[in-house]
Amino acid sequence: MSSGETGSSGSEEEKKQVTIKGVDKELYDKALQMSREMGITVGELVNKSLRAFISLADVTNKAVTSMAQALSESSKAFIEGAKxxxxxxxxxxxxxxxxxxxxxxxxxxxxxxxxxxxxxxxxxxxxxxxxxxxxxxxxxxxxxxxxxxxxxxxxxxxxxxxxxxxxx
Known part of the structure; x- marks a missing residue:
């Protein structure tokens, strides 16, 4: 099977063999144990974890941006009052x-x-x-x-x- 496809179904997500250097052995062992308990592969667990992390990072980034804009608006209000x-x-x-x-x-x-x-x-x-x-x-x-x-x-x-x- 080629590296770009995993099955005959066109609706399946494209899978690719990826090697990640520098993964902590203890974290990998815990992930392996957790994946076995969940009945999924380590790759599936890592994919789920990365999706969750990226989603959380995106939400956090939006919240921080929104707070920064609110602070900016508050300082503009102060400046407007002074003007x-x-x-x-x-x-x-x-x-x-x-x-x-x-x-x-x-x-x-x-x-x-x-x-x-x-x-x-x-x-x-x-x-x-x-x-x-x-x-x-x-x-x-x-x-x-x-x-x-x-x-x-x-x-x-x-x-x-x-x-x-x-x-x-």
């Missing part, structure tokens, strides 16, 4: 109108809001000039007048973006 950007945070639901944004004398960041709704009277120019960022919000509802992909550039860690239907 005079207003921060509105930790509200369950907030509806923002054209009048609300026009009354601000500086830009605003919305942070940690479960449902953030921009009223239909808010246009892109006003949104772009007054909204610095939208961070860690569960849902942001935009009027059709705000281009969704342009607005997304101001968002980080937003779970859902909805475009509201215009009422007549």
């Amino acid at each position: 005079g950007v207003r921060v509105i945070s930790n509200v369950d639901e907030l509806t923002v109108t054209k009048e609300d944004l026009e009354s601000l004398d500086s830009q605003v960041t919305f942070r940690g809001i479960k449902r953030l709704i921009f009223n239909s009277d808010v246009n892109w120019e006003l949104f772009d000039s007054k909204v610095s960022s939208i961070v860690m919000c569960d849902e942001v509802v935009l009027p059709k007048s705000i281009p969704k992909l342009k607005a997304v550039e101001k968002m980080r860690f937003v779970k859902r973006i909805t475009v509201m239907q215009q009422s007549s």
Whole structure:
């Protein structure tokens, strides 16, 4: 049988003979014993172990990346506050109108809001000039007048973006 195939079934995973140098003898003996107890080959046990390890490493990497991004966002919030950007945070639901944004004398960041709704009277120019960022919000509802992909550039860690239907 060639080194690239193990059987006649095309759906089986491709197997290859691999030699790994530097494997600790004591670890190998434990793996051999464990594989016998499980009724599988050492190769199958090593494959399962490597899959589990790689999966765990991937999840850990994603968690660390997410934590680093969250820390980065926290430091950005501090810097924004120092620059005079207003921060509105930790509200369950907030509806923002054209009048609300026009009354601000500086830009605003919305942070940690479960449902953030921009009223239909808010246009892109006003949104772009007054909204610095939208961070860690569960849902942001935009009027059709705000281009969704342009607005997304101001968002980080937003779970859902909805475009509201215009009422007549």
